[in-house]
Amino acid sequence: METTVYASLFRWLAMVELPVLGGMFWFVWRARRDNDVALADHRRLVDASMGRLRENFAAYKLDVAKNYASISYLKDVERRLTGHLLRIETKLDRRPGQAEARS
CATH class of the missing domain: 1.20.5 (Single alpha-helices involved in coiled-coils or other helix-helix interfaces)
Structure with missing residues:
Protein backbone atom coordinates (compact mmCIF):
# COMPACT_ATOMS: atom_id res chain seq x y z
CA MET A 1 0.00 0.00 0.00
CA GLU A 2 2.88 2.32 0.75
CA THR A 3 4.21 1.85 -2.73
CA THR A 4 0.90 2.88 -4.21
CA VAL A 5 0.86 6.04 -2.05
CA TYR A 6 4.37 6.92 -3.15
CA ALA A 7 3.55 6.02 -6.73
CA SER A 8 0.43 8.17 -6.72
CA LEU A 9 2.39 11.00 -5.07
CA PHE A 10 5.09 10.71 -7.70
CA ARG A 11 2.47 10.69 -10.46
CA TRP A 12 0.84 13.76 -8.89
CA LEU A 13 4.17 15.57 -8.85
CA ALA A 14 5.04 14.53 -12.38
CA MET A 15 1.63 15.22 -13.91
CA VAL A 16 0.42 18.30 -12.01
CA GLU A 17 2.93 20.05 -9.80
CA LEU A 18 5.92 20.21 -12.15
CA PRO A 19 3.96 21.52 -15.15
CA VAL A 20 2.21 24.09 -12.93
CA LEU A 21 5.49 25.25 -11.41
CA GLY A 22 7.10 25.34 -14.85
CA GLY A 23 4.21 27.40 -16.18
CA MET A 24 4.42 29.79 -13.25
CA PHE A 25 8.17 30.13 -13.71
CA TRP A 26 7.69 30.84 -17.43
CA PHE A 27 4.92 33.36 -16.66
CA VAL A 28 7.05 35.25 -14.11
CA TRP A 29 10.12 35.18 -16.38
CA ARG A 30 8.11 36.46 -19.36
CA ALA A 31 6.41 39.20 -17.29
CA ARG A 32 9.77 40.36 -15.97
CA ARG A 33 11.29 40.44 -19.44
CA ASP A 34 8.31 42.40 -20.82
CA ASN A 35 8.50 44.84 -17.92
CA ASP A 36 12.23 45.37 -18.49
CA VAL A 37 11.58 46.14 -22.16
CA ALA A 38 8.71 48.50 -21.30
CA LEU A 39 10.82 50.23 -18.66
CA ALA A 40 13.67 50.73 -21.13
CA ASP A 41 11.25 52.21 -23.68
CA HIS A 42 9.73 54.47 -21.06
CA ARG A 43 13.15 55.61 -19.87
CA ARG A 44 14.15 56.43 -23.45
CA LEU A 45 10.96 58.47 -23.96
CA VAL A 46 11.44 60.34 -20.68
CA ASP A 47 15.06 61.14 -21.54
CA ALA A 48 14.02 62.47 -24.95
CA SER A 49 11.23 64.54 -23.40
CA MET A 50 13.57 65.95 -20.78
CA GLY A 51 16.03 66.93 -23.50
CA ARG A 52 13.32 68.77 -25.42
CA LEU A 53 12.13 70.41 -22.21
CA ARG A 54 15.65 71.64 -21.40
CA GLU A 55 16.08 73.02 -24.93
CA ASN A 56 12.72 74.81 -24.81
CA PHE A 57 13.44 76.25 -21.38
CA ALA A 58 16.84 77.52 -22.50
CA ALA A 59 15.22 79.13 -25.56
CA TYR A 60 12.58 80.74 -23.33
CA LYS A 61 15.22 82.13 -20.97
CA LEU A 62 17.11 83.55 -23.94
CA ASP A 63 13.91 85.13 -25.28
CA VAL A 64 13.18 86.71 -21.91
CA ALA A 65 16.72 88.04 -21.67
CA LYS A 66 16.48 89.57 -25.15
CA ASN A 67 12.96 90.97 -25.16
CA TYR A 68 12.13 92.11 -21.65
Missing part, protein backbone atom coordinates in the same frame (compact mmCIF):
# COMPACT_ATOMS: atom_id res chain seq x y z
CA ALA A 69 13.28 95.30 -19.98
CA SER A 70 16.22 95.26 -17.62
CA ILE A 71 15.94 96.43 -14.02
CA SER A 72 18.10 99.50 -14.64
CA TYR A 73 15.88 100.53 -17.55
CA LEU A 74 12.74 100.09 -15.44
CA LYS A 75 14.26 102.21 -12.65
CA ASP A 76 15.10 104.94 -15.16
CA VAL A 77 11.53 104.94 -16.53
CA GLU A 78 10.12 105.00 -12.99
CA ARG A 79 12.35 107.97 -12.10
CA ARG A 80 11.27 109.92 -15.19
CA LEU A 81 7.57 109.15 -14.64
CA THR A 82 7.82 110.19 -11.01
CA GLY A 83 9.45 113.46 -12.07
CA HIS A 84 6.70 114.17 -14.59
CA LEU A 85 3.96 113.35 -12.09
CA LEU A 86 5.53 115.63 -9.48
CA ARG A 87 5.64 118.50 -12.00
CA ILE A 88 1.99 117.91 -12.90
CA GLU A 89 1.08 117.84 -9.22
CA THR A 90 2.93 121.13 -8.67
CA LYS A 91 1.04 122.76 -11.55
CA LEU A 92 -2.29 121.50 -10.23
CA ASP A 93 -1.50 122.77 -6.75
CA ARG A 94 -0.79 126.29 -8.12
CA ARG A 95 -3.99 126.59 -10.17
CA PRO A 96 -6.53 126.81 -7.32
CA GLY A 97 -4.49 129.58 -5.68
CA GLN A 98 -4.42 131.57 -8.89
CA ALA A 99 -8.17 131.18 -9.36
CA GLU A 100 -8.85 132.61 -5.88
CA ALA A 101 -6.52 135.55 -6.52
CA ARG A 102 -8.49 136.56 -9.64
CA SER A 103 -11.83 136.60 -7.82
Whole structure:
Protein backbone atom coordinates (compact mmCIF):
# COMPACT_ATOMS: atom_id res chain seq x y z
CA MET A 1 0.00 0.00 0.00
CA GLU A 2 2.88 2.32 0.75
CA THR A 3 4.21 1.85 -2.73
CA THR A 4 0.90 2.88 -4.21
CA VAL A 5 0.86 6.04 -2.05
CA TYR A 6 4.37 6.92 -3.15
CA ALA A 7 3.55 6.02 -6.73
CA SER A 8 0.43 8.17 -6.72
CA LEU A 9 2.39 11.00 -5.07
CA PHE A 10 5.09 10.71 -7.70
CA ARG A 11 2.47 10.69 -10.46
CA TRP A 12 0.84 13.76 -8.89
CA LEU A 13 4.17 15.57 -8.85
CA ALA A 14 5.04 14.53 -12.38
CA MET A 15 1.63 15.22 -13.91
CA VAL A 16 0.42 18.30 -12.01
CA GLU A 17 2.93 20.05 -9.80
CA LEU A 18 5.92 20.21 -12.15
CA PRO A 19 3.96 21.52 -15.15
CA VAL A 20 2.21 24.09 -12.93
CA LEU A 21 5.49 25.25 -11.41
CA GLY A 22 7.10 25.34 -14.85
CA GLY A 23 4.21 27.40 -16.18
CA MET A 24 4.42 29.79 -13.25
CA PHE A 25 8.17 30.13 -13.71
CA TRP A 26 7.69 30.84 -17.43
CA PHE A 27 4.92 33.36 -16.66
CA VAL A 28 7.05 35.25 -14.11
CA TRP A 29 10.12 35.18 -16.38
CA ARG A 30 8.11 36.46 -19.36
CA ALA A 31 6.41 39.20 -17.29
CA ARG A 32 9.77 40.36 -15.97
CA ARG A 33 11.29 40.44 -19.44
CA ASP A 34 8.31 42.40 -20.82
CA ASN A 35 8.50 44.84 -17.92
CA ASP A 36 12.23 45.37 -18.49
CA VAL A 37 11.58 46.14 -22.16
CA ALA A 38 8.71 48.50 -21.30
CA LEU A 39 10.82 50.23 -18.66
CA ALA A 40 13.67 50.73 -21.13
CA ASP A 41 11.25 52.21 -23.68
CA HIS A 42 9.73 54.47 -21.06
CA ARG A 43 13.15 55.61 -19.87
CA ARG A 44 14.15 56.43 -23.45
CA LEU A 45 10.96 58.47 -23.96
CA VAL A 46 11.44 60.34 -20.68
CA ASP A 47 15.06 61.14 -21.54
CA ALA A 48 14.02 62.47 -24.95
CA SER A 49 11.23 64.54 -23.40
CA MET A 50 13.57 65.95 -20.78
CA GLY A 51 16.03 66.93 -23.50
CA ARG A 52 13.32 68.77 -25.42
CA LEU A 53 12.13 70.41 -22.21
CA ARG A 54 15.65 71.64 -21.40
CA GLU A 55 16.08 73.02 -24.93
CA ASN A 56 12.72 74.81 -24.81
CA PHE A 57 13.44 76.25 -21.38
CA ALA A 58 16.84 77.52 -22.50
CA ALA A 59 15.22 79.13 -25.56
CA TYR A 60 12.58 80.74 -23.33
CA LYS A 61 15.22 82.13 -20.97
CA LEU A 62 17.11 83.55 -23.94
CA ASP A 63 13.91 85.13 -25.28
CA VAL A 64 13.18 86.71 -21.91
CA ALA A 65 16.72 88.04 -21.67
CA LYS A 66 16.48 89.57 -25.15
CA ASN A 67 12.96 90.97 -25.16
CA TYR A 68 12.13 92.11 -21.65
CA ALA A 69 13.28 95.30 -19.98
CA SER A 70 16.22 95.26 -17.62
CA ILE A 71 15.94 96.43 -14.02
CA SER A 72 18.10 99.50 -14.64
CA TYR A 73 15.88 100.53 -17.55
CA LEU A 74 12.74 100.09 -15.44
CA LYS A 75 14.26 102.21 -12.65
CA ASP A 76 15.10 104.94 -15.16
CA VAL A 77 11.53 104.94 -16.53
CA GLU A 78 10.12 105.00 -12.99
CA ARG A 79 12.35 107.97 -12.10
CA ARG A 80 11.27 109.92 -15.19
CA LEU A 81 7.57 109.15 -14.64
CA THR A 82 7.82 110.19 -11.01
CA GLY A 83 9.45 113.46 -12.07
CA HIS A 84 6.70 114.17 -14.59
CA LEU A 85 3.96 113.35 -12.09
CA LEU A 86 5.53 115.63 -9.48
CA ARG A 87 5.64 118.50 -12.00
CA ILE A 88 1.99 117.91 -12.90
CA GLU A 89 1.08 117.84 -9.22
CA THR A 90 2.93 121.13 -8.67
CA LYS A 91 1.04 122.76 -11.55
CA LEU A 92 -2.29 121.50 -10.23
CA ASP A 93 -1.50 122.77 -6.75
CA ARG A 94 -0.79 126.29 -8.12
CA ARG A 95 -3.99 126.59 -10.17
CA PRO A 96 -6.53 126.81 -7.32
CA GLY A 97 -4.49 129.58 -5.68
CA GLN A 98 -4.42 131.57 -8.89
CA ALA A 99 -8.17 131.18 -9.36
CA GLU A 100 -8.85 132.61 -5.88
CA ALA A 101 -6.52 135.55 -6.52
CA ARG A 102 -8.49 136.56 -9.64
CA SER A 103 -11.83 136.60 -7.82
